[in-house]
Amino acid sequence: MKTVEVDLGDRSYPIYIGAGLLNQGELLRKHIPGKRVLIVTNETIAPLYLERVRAALLEGGKLQVDEVVLPDGEEYKSMEVLGKVWDKALESRMDRGVTFLALGGGVVGDMTGFAAACYQRGVHFVQVPTTVMAQVDSSVGGKTGVNHPLGKNMIGAFYQPRVVLVDTDTLATLPDRELASGISEVIKYGLIRDAPFFEWLEANMDRLLARDPEAIAYAVERSCINKAEVVAADERESSEGVRATLNLGHTFGHAIETGTGYGVWLHGEAVAAGTVMAADLSYRLGWIDKSLHDRIVALMQRARLPVLPPASMTTEQFRSLMAVDKKVLAGKLRLILLRGPLGNCVVTGDFDPAKLEETLAHFTTAAQAQPKH
Amino acid sequence: MKTVEVDLGDRSYPIYIGAGLLNQGELLRKHIPGKRVLIVTNETIAPLYLERVRAALLEGGKLQVDEVVLPDGEEYKSMEVLGKVWDKALESRMDRGVTFLALGGGVVGDMTGFAAACYQRGVHFVQVPTTVMAQVDSSVGGKTGVNHPLGKNMIGAFYQPRVVLVDTDTLATLPDRELASGISEVIKYGLIRDAPFFEWLEANMDRLLARDPEAIAYAVERSCINKAEVVAADERESSEGVRATLNLGHTFGHAIETGTGYGVWLHGEAVAAGTVMAADLSYRLGWIDKSLHDRIVALMQRARLPVLPPASMTTEQFRSLMAVDKKVLAGKLRLILLRGPLGNCVVTGDFDPAKLEETLAHFTTAAQAQPKH
Numbered sequence: 001m002k003t004v005e006v007d008l009g010d011r012s013y014p015i016y017i018g019a020g021l022l023n024q025g026e027l028l029r030k031h032i033p034g035k036r037v038l039i040v041t042n043e044t045i046a047p048l049y050l051e052r053v054r055a056a057l058l059e060g061g062k063l064q065v066d067e068v069v070l071p072d073g074e075e076y077k078s079m080e081v082l083g084k085v086w087d088k089a090l091e092s093r094m095d096r097g098v099t100f101l102a103l104g105g106g107v108v109g110d111m112t113g114f115a116a117a118c119y120q121r122g123v124h125f126v127q128v129p130t131t132v133m134a135q136v137d138s139s140v141g142g143k144t145g146v147n148h149p150l151g152k153n154m155i156g157a158f159y160q161p162r163v164v165l166v167d168t169d170t171l172a173t174l175p176d177r178e179l180a181s182g183i184s185e186v187i188k189y190g191l192i193r194d195a196p197f198f199e200w201l202e203a204n205m206d207r208l209l210a211r212d213p214e215a216i217a218y219a220v221e222r223s224c225i226n227k228a229e230v231v232a233a234d235e236r237e238s239s240e241g242v243r244a245t246l247n248l249g250h251t252f253g254h255a256i257e258t259g260t261g262y263g264v265w266l267h268g269e270a271v272a273a274g275t276v277m278a279a280d281l282s283y284r285l286g287w288i289d290k291s292l293h294d295r296i297v298a299l300m301q302r303a304r305l306p307v308l309p310p311a312s313m314t315t316e317q318f319r320s321l322m323a324v325d326k327k328v329l330a331g332k333l334r335l336i337l338l339r340g341p342l343g344n345c346v347v348t349g350d351f352d353p354a355k356l357e358e359t360l361a362h363f364t365t366a367a368q369a370q371p372k373h
Numbered sequence: 374m375k376t377v378e379v380d381l382g383d384r385s386y387p388i389y390i391g392a393g394l395l396n397q398g399e400l401l402r403k404h405i406p407g408k409r410v411l412i413v414t415n416e417t418i419a420p421l422y423l424e425r426v427r428a429a430l431l432e433g434g435k436l437q438v439d440e441v442v443l444p445d446g447e448e449y450k451s452m453e454v455l456g457k458v459w460d461k462a463l464e465s466r467m468d469r470g471v472t473f474l475a476l477g478g479g480v481v482g483d484m485t486g487f488a489a490a491c492y493q494r495g496v497h498f499v500q501v502p503t504t505v506m507a508q509v510d511s512s513v514g515g516k517t518g519v520n521h522p523l524g525k526n527m528i529g530a531f532y533q534p535r536v537v538l539v540d541t542d543t544l545a546t547l548p549d550r551e552l553a554s555g556i557s558e559v560i561k562y563g564l565i566r567d568a569p570f571f572e573w574l575e576a577n578m579d580r581l582l583a584r585d586p587e588a589i590a591y592a593v594e595r596s597c598i599n600k601a602e603v604v605a606a607d608e609r610e611s612s613e614g615v616r617a618t619l620n621l622g623h624t625f626g627h628a629i630e631t632g633t634g635y636g637v638w639l640h641g642e643a644v645a646a647g648t649v650m651a652a653d654l655s656y657r658l659g660w661i662d663k664s665l666h667d668r669i670v671a672l673m674q675r676a677r678l679p680v681l682p683p684a685s686m687t688t689e690q691f692r693s694l695m696a697v698d699k700k701v702l703a704g705k706l707r708l709i710l711l712r713g714p715l716g717n718c719v720v721t722g723d724f725d726p727a728k729l730e731e732t733l734a735h736f737t738t739a740a741q742a743q744p745k746h
Contacts, residue, residue: 090523
């Protein structure tokens with residue numbers, strides 16, 4: 001087992017990473033201070049792992065465990081569905097000592113964290129992520145929330161878990177499309193701050209796609225180390241801080257997710273196309289060279305991720321949806337763009353808007369000419 | 374003008390108290406860091422004060438001001454109605470630099486604060502309370518949230534404003550029933566920690582009810598000083614801290630509000646009956662003497678506040694609703710009870726439950742015999 005520490009003062013917590021960790025109940029139980037746990041999961045994950053997690057918690061006989069099972073998919077990441085968690089907690093008379101445990105992917109984790117942040121103004125929270133996306137990114141760092149019809153993740157809170165337990169065995173049941181979606185965020189860490197990791201991914205992508213346990217464990221750990229360092233430096237994504245760099249490709253990607261309707265594209269698929277768009281704009285601005293741009297496209301394609309937005313998206317839709325992005329400041333759109341050699345990026349609103357128009361025109365035209373998804 | 378400081382480290386803020394402060398726009402503007410403001414108010418307050426606040430903000434020409442007008446009443450303090458604030462903010466493309474300004478009573482303040490806490494994971498927040506309830510209690514201290522059908526204020530966040538601006542002139546338009554409701558919380562400060570203030574209230578209740586400006590200003594200031602001291606000592610209501618004492622009468626009171634349907638009784642009315650119930654239980658436990666009990670009943674009656682719960686409430690309803698109170702810990706009900714001479718209270722689960730049963734039986738029987746409200 002590997003342990004990565006997220007260093008946030010009195011809100012610090014460990015990420016445990018390893019195979020078979022769900023069978024080691026004490027890893028979870030030692031981070032649960034009260035007597036009651038509400039497991040929040042979804043209809044896909046419940047038949048696979050709910051009983052094992054429940055058993056891990058019940059071992060020792062000190063905890064009372066309830067659960068709520070949500071529908072599966074980004075389209076259910078809404079305030080309305082979130083309300084079911086609060087309904088269950090109140091109907092079961094859970095008090096402020098309760099722990100909400102997220103068992104599932106990024107949607108379950110984000111929703112459960114936000115539910116915990118707001119239930120009786122804040123209860124304990126634990127993450128058991130079961131997808132690559134959640135294990136390498138969304139379960140770490142405390143961003144929680146739900147979507148609004150007008151924008152991704154617009155309603156939420158910063159709320160840190162007490163522990164993140166990653167059992168890499170759970171990836172055995174992950175559909176290929178979900179695996180690729182998570183790899184999109186793994187590639188991100190290489191691009192924004194870890195050039196050797198990007199090169200490792202170029203050398204080991206086939207092992208990852210074949211779910212080689214050693215390769216998976218390495219990719220998860222290295223991603224968590226990168227995420228933990230960034231979050232520790234800038235927990236609340238200040239306008240001058242580094243946390244925003246984790247959103248490489250996300251402004252374009254969120255527009256795709258919102259524009260096509262939540263759940264049509266997976267988050268990582270949208271981020272992959274968005275990352276290629278950000279790379280394209282960076283290249284048009286003269287900030288990266290052609291060979292880096294091409295390596296990014298090639299690696300996304302090898303991971304079987306889309307490199308074009310959906311054919312249905314228009315430039316006007318991109319403009320309108322990107323204008324409500326959370327990184328907009330004083331009305332000005334800011335983007336994470338690559339600049340310099342591999343592993344370097346900037347958060348900036350200081351770029352030629354005509355080049356962004358060129359990028360949008362290029363990709364929407366190319367997508368219509370050759371629908372990829 | 375008086376200024377009371379709420380001392381919370383880097384989240385400290387001033388409470389400005391005085392007559393005509395809404396005409397001094399710079400008091401608000403100097404605490405608004407961005408360029409946009411969303412005023413949240415209700416249908417009752419909007420025709421009275423919205424234009425004045427808007428003018429105060431627009432003076433100087435640096436701010437863009439929008440507003441959203443919610444329906445008036447505790448029954449609208451719900452996630453569903455809160456959604457209108459987010460809808461408006463997103464439709465108007467407000468970014469993270471926006472300030473949400475609450476203009477109204479406790480319901481508007483609690484909802485606006487929670488909306489600000491969650492919009493894009495947190496935006497600036499300012500309070501302009503226009504009721505006694507909000508000016509002496511709910512606008513100070515950062516408790517925000519909405520009701521759930523199964524419990525008062527069950528969904529929310531601790532989220533501090535950047536400034537609280539109390540224009541005591543706004544009380545001129547306050548209905549008598551709302552005035553009395555706020556006085557219920559004023560009396561609370563005397564009971565839990567400020568015996569001289571309780572005695573001042575006994576001597577000056579008629580002046581308060583007659584809206585004598587000097588008396589009102591004194592009561593608001595002294596209440597804010599008490600609240601600020603308690604909140605500074607225990608911002609997040611830890612289980613050992615003093616903040617819970619501000620909830621004297623509230624466990625009974627919340628049960629009344631939830632049991633009768635939100636909005637039937639005003640919050641302060643329910644707290645008044647609840648405070649008398651807490652005093653009754655304290656007396657039955659032998660913790661306060663009869664004369665203090667009788668002074669409390671007499672002062673509530675002079676303030677034209679109810680001293681019995683509604684006739685419709687049963688003991689079973691009280692038991693069931695009180696069991697989901699936020700102060701319940703590890704399944705055990707804790708109450709704020711008076712103990713010792715005037716001005717002293719305890720937060721405790723350590724009392725004879727048979728005495729609580731006696732209190733519930735006494736009050737539900739008395740309420741049925743003599744409906745008061």
